[in-house]
Structures are given as structure tokens and as C-alpha cells.
Amino acid sequence: MKFNARNLFGYVLLSIGCISCSGVNLTEWQFPYYYPIQQGNYITEGQLSTLHIGMPKEQVANILGTPVSQFMFNESQWQYTYQYYRHDSLKGSYIVNLNFDYMNDLASIESVGEVFDR
Numbered sequence: 001m002k003f004n005a006r007n008l009f010g011y012v013l014l015s016i017g018c019i020s021c022s023g024v025n026l027t028e029w030q031f032p033y034y035y036p037i038q039q040g041n042y043i044t045e046g047q048l049s050t051l052h053i054g055m056p057k058e059q060v061a062n063i064l065g066t067p068v069s070q071f072m073f074n075e076s077q078w079q080y081t082y083q084y085y086r087h088d089s090l091k092g093s094y095i096v097n098l099n100f101d102y103m104n105d106l107a108s109i110e111s112v113g114e115v116f117d118r
Contacts, residue, residue, distance in 0.1 A: 040068050040082035043096060048111070057104040076100045076107075 043064055050063055060078075067078045080096040094113030101107040 037085040038082070039085075041065060041080040042082055043080055043094075048096070048109070051098075051106065051109060053106055053108070055106040057100055057106075060098060060106055076102075076104075 041064065047063055051060060064080060067080045069079050069081060071077050071079070076099060078098040078100075080098070081094070083093040084091045092113075094111065096112075097108075097110040098106060099108045099110070
């Protein structure tokens with residue numbers, strides 16, 4: 001088969017026609033499947049509502065579990081972080097800081113972000 005510009009133009013036109021008829025939106029196309037990624041401690045609103053000031057560290061660990069990250073230089077602070085990614089974008093995240101006093105009792109609860117209802 002001899003190469004010429006007319007055949008090339010025909011192949012390009014045929015390709016464009018096939019793509020446009022296929023229904024694929026090339027402007028919003030993504031990889032077909034991204035595995036949803038959950039990182040950190042998943043905490044519900046119900047778990048947070050059971051915490052109260054003065055609760056011992058062991059009891060807090062039974063309710064929430066141990067945190068993924070603990071400060072090396074401050075053992076009296078636990079930080080629970082959670083991030084949820086879907087289709088390569090962040091869909092939700094929160095940080096819960098728990099501070100304990102010198103007797104390892106819960107002194108304060110700080111929360112940033114929206115904790116899930118489930």
C-alpha cells in the first residue's frame with residue numbers, strides 16, 4: 001500500500017468519527033477505577049460522644065483504639081487523624097486531639113473537620 005496524504009486524512013477522519021460516536025467524554029475521562037483509600041483512625045460521632053473529661057487513658061484506648069500517630073516528645077497528647085480519598089481526590093478528613101493530664105486522665109478534646117455519623 002502506497003502512503004499518501006489522502007489515505008492519512010481518511011484514517012484520521014475515520015478515527016475522529018469512531019471516537020465521537022463511542023460516547024466517551026475525553027475531557028472528563030479518568031482511569032476506569034481508583035481504589036478508595038482510607039488512612040488513619042476512623043472515628044464516629046457516637047464514639048466521640050462517649051468520651052468525657054477525667055476518663056483514664058486505658059478506657060479511651062478501649063473506645064477509640066490507639067492513635068496512628070503519637071507525639072514523641074509529648075506523651076500526654078494523642079492525635080487521631082483520618083483522610084478519605086476517592087478518584088484521586090480528598091473527600092473527607094478530620095483531626096481529633098486528646099490531651100491528658102499528669103495522672104493520665106483525659107483533660108481536653110479538640111476536633112478539626114467533620115467526624116462521620118456512621
